[in-house]
Amino acid sequence: DWSSDVCSSDLGRQFKELINAPQILVQPGVFDGYTVRLVERMGFKVGAISGAGVSESRMGWVDRGVMTFDENLNNARRLADCCDKLLLRVDADTGYGNAMNVHFVVRAFEKAGMAALMFEDQVWPKRCGHMKGKSCIPAEEMVQKVKAAVDARRDNDFCIVSRTDAAGPHGVDEAIRRLNMYAEAGADVLYADALLSKEDIAKVATNVPKKLIVNMGLGMRSRATTPLMSPKELQDLGVGGVSYPRILSTAALKGMQNAMAVFREEVVKHNRVIDRPDLLASFDELNDLMGMKRLDELEKKFVGG
Secondary structure, X not given: OOOOHHHOOOHHHHHHHHHOOOOOEEEEEEOOHHHHHHHHHOOXXXXXXXXXXXXXXHHOOOXXXXXXXXXXXXXXXXXXXXXOOOEEEEEOOOOOOOXXXXXXXXXXXXXXXXXXXXXXXXXXXXOOOOXXXXXXXXHHHHHHHHHHHHHHOOOXXXXXXXXXXXXXXXXXXXXXXXXXXXXXXXXXXXXXXOOOOHHHHHHHHHOOOOXXXXXXXXXXXOOOOOOOOOHHHHHHOOOOEEEEOOHHHHHXXXXXXXXXXXXXXXXXXXXXXXXXXXXXXXXXXXXXXXXXXXXXXXXXXXXXX
């Protein structure tokens, strides 16, 4: 049924059931209509809207605080509109201001059809979690933001995910201290970014009172970042969720680079007429993924034919 579970009012409850289940919750990063529909088609339950992916694909700028609240919100609305059953966890950066701003940010994203909202304790303008030069606001200021987020939601099951970026600039013990403060303030789920060793992941997971999400930086081989581990390995360390924020954005860019290199060489330079099914999705594949069947059903029902 196209009028799906995503339109219901229990999105947060569904997300909480998944993140609190014994099996680790795998969350591929999404950022546009292609990626949302593909992740849903592949059978995943949750897509993590990547702030970096949205900034890069829509704004054309790296994840350095160029994207505004409105741009992020409008994109999230569009993604929710083309989901049938995929739950979405949105990246709300730092909450776009102080605790008062966080109140309105949470209200807006909840209304937009998100199941969960994550925001972090970086100074604005923020940076991608694996970039140099990060700095964090005082933990007490973030606590007030968490309290504002919890107070703002209309549905008590709307999931508040509190992220700390403190491990890099301040060390893993400070990251643990902060996450415990955020949990006490009411955060439902915790997120530690840019942990640099398996031991650090295990230490954080076992010293915080709520489920922990970490990310795996596939496509970031040139960076000193979180070690790549399988979901089962992370689950065995006590991690509740794993996000892959860059798997689709980096795959898409590599695919476009490969296709354009062939196009420039063969078509433009040598005037050869070629078609490369290994590089290009077919017209039928594209239309099928992007909802042609549903549009045909609507046209038949209301227009005739």
